[in-house]
Amino acid sequence: MKIINNSVVVMHYAVSDSEGTLIDSSYDHKPMSIIQGTGYLIPGLEDALIDHQTGDQFEVAVSCAQAYGERHDDYVQTVPKELLQGVEELTVGTQLRAATDDGEQTVIVIDVTDDEVTVDGNHPLSGLDLRFDVEILAVRAATKEELKHGHIHSDGESCGGTSD
Ligand SMILES: [Zn+2]
Missing domain, CATH: 3.10.50.40 (Chitinase A; domain 3)
Known part of the structure; x- marks a missing residue:
């Protein structure tokens, strides 16, 4: 068939x-x-x-x-760490649900510094x-x-x- x-x-x-x-x-x-x-x-x-x-x-x-789809550079955002209080694990590769203009979306942590976290909302592929x-x-x-x-x-x- x-x-x-x-x-x-x-x-x-x-x-x-x-x-x-x-x-x-x-x-x-x-x-x-x-x-x-x-x-x-x-x-x-x-x-x-x-x-x-x-x-x-x-x-x-x-x-x-x-x-x-194409990569969108503006899906990469750096936010103050205190906005993510309550998130237990914050390391590169951690996946988070984030509220965006387009609704809830999965973002991946790509960088962590002492006071900032950079997340990427692009699909990894x-x-x-x-x-x-x-x-x-x-x-x-x-x-x-x-x-x-x-x-x-x-x-x-x-x-x-x-x-x-
Ligand atoms: Zn069924």
């Missing part, structure tokens, strides 16, 4: 930057399962899955605009052109229940949600 909208796709992927440096790979853990067309994947990768089928292995080059190596392990049609819930039920069982 070929992948179309509302297919459940089980896949392995490895993602690298344009220089070939490995960023992440599902081969290190378990395959990823998605419902095609729900926007779970970045647009450039989701589009590339269409019409592929079980057993296919292929490469997808995704420009940053079709991946995690923004500004990068990416390359995916994809292997399609299984394709099936999503059940009505899965589409209604917007997530996958393993082995076709129900998730115990109230609307089952």
